[in-house]
Amino acid sequence: MGTVTRGTTNPNRLRRMDRWIAATHGTELRRAADPVAVDLGYGAAPWTAVELLARLRENAPRTRVVGVEIEPARVAAAKPYEREGLVFRHGGFEIPLPQRPLLIRAANVLRQYEEAEVAAVWERLCARLAPADPARGSRGGLLVEGTCDEIGRRHVWVALGPEGPRTVTFATRLGSLDRPSDLAERLPKALIHRNVPGEPVHSFLRDFDRAWAAAAPYASYGARQRWIRTVRDLTTDWPVTDVPSRWRQGEVTVAWGALAPGGVAAG
Numbered sequence: 180m181g182t183v184t185r186g187t188t189n190p191n192r193l194r195r196m197d198r199w200i201a202a203t204h205g206t207e208l209r210r211a212a213d214p215v216a217v218d219l220g221y222g223a224a225p226w227t228a229v230e231l232l233a234r235l236r237e238n239a240p241r242t243r244v245v246g247v248e249i250e251p252a253r254v255a256a257a258k259p260y261e262r263e264g265l266v267f268r269h270g271g272f273e274i275p276l277p278q279r280p281l282l283i284r285a286a287n288v289l290r291q292y293e294e295a296e297v298a299a300v301w302e303r304l305c306a307r308l309a310p311a312d313p314a315r316g317s318r319g320g321l322l323v324e325g326t327c328d329e330i331g332r333r334h335v336w337v338a339l340g341p342e343g344p345r346t347v348t349f350a351t352r353l354g355s356l357d358r359p360s361d362l363a364e365r366l367p368k369a370l371i372h373r374n375v376p377g378e379p380v381h382s383f384l385r386d387f388d389r390a391w392a393a394a395a396p397y398a399s400y401g402a403r404q405r406w407i408r409t410v411r412d413l414t415t416d417w418p419v420t421d422v423p424s425r426w427r428q429g430e431v432t433v434a435w436g437a438l439a440p441g442g443v444a445a446g
């Protein structure tokens with residue numbers, strides 16, 4: 180279910196997303212009886228699926244990855260790369276697996292769809308995630324859906340659980356950044372058309388740029404120190420959900436509810 184789109188991909192392009200998933204969701208994957216992760220729409224070559232397997236297995240060695248592509252020729256091209264723990268399947272948003280996976284990663288897939296299609300696709304994919312199991316301390320599966328540039332220097336993604344959207348993460352190579360709103364061009368489909376005055380994501384990026392400007396004196400200690408100071412300032416007005424050890428990586432994660440379209444914009 181879905182539409183064939185351009186297959187552009189690159190080795191190592193999704194490293195920031197892979198590392199974040201490993202850090203955020205590694206415990207769920209490690210504890211699960213059958214930790215299956217889907218790389219949905221891996222593109223013309225299967226690099227991102229191969230890398231996802233390697234990065235998730237560092238902390239959760241029993242993880243298996245299924246690459247799912249809607250373009251049959253791309254599935255045929257990926258088959259020679261199958262190995263223990265990695266298979267490729269033809270399919271789309273229906274997720275052609277017998278089980279409900281613990282992770283669905285869809286990178287640079289929805290950007291080529293219409294904004295109006297996003298909510299239904301999210302709902303469909305969230306319904307396919309492994310359910311929460313409070314008795315075992317599990318929040319269930321995770322859908323990570325977002326966008327990045329060709330070589331993965333700038334990335335924005337939304338993370339959703341079986342219950343719906345949870346967070347938005349901005350991740351960047353700090354040395355390449357003029358100002359945080361440089362990331363606006365990589366907003367996921369649900370937000371990119373909402374970066375206009377009156378919308379929360381626009382207010383957030385405006386505040387992010389202001390905090391970055393105010394933190395300019397920290398630039399003499401390096402872009403990392405400036406970013407950490409900037410994010411610390413942002414926590415005053417915005418529900419930042421992650422911790423300084425993630426900020427050090429050039430990341431910040433914010434509660435979805437604060438950036439969701441049509442919400443009440445801050446200040």
Ligand SMILES: C[S@@+](CC[C@H](N)C(=O)[O-])C[C@H]1O[C@@H](n2cnc3c(N)ncnc32)[C@H](O)[C@@H]1O
Nearest residue numbers: 181184186187188220221222249271272286287
């Ligand atoms: C731009 S490529 C992204 C490749 C890789 N994920 C990356 O970020 O480098 C998008 C891929 O998603 C595939 N695609 C689009 N809609 C899909 C769907 N509903 N299910 C599975 N694959 C889909 C396209 O055929 C295309 O190969």
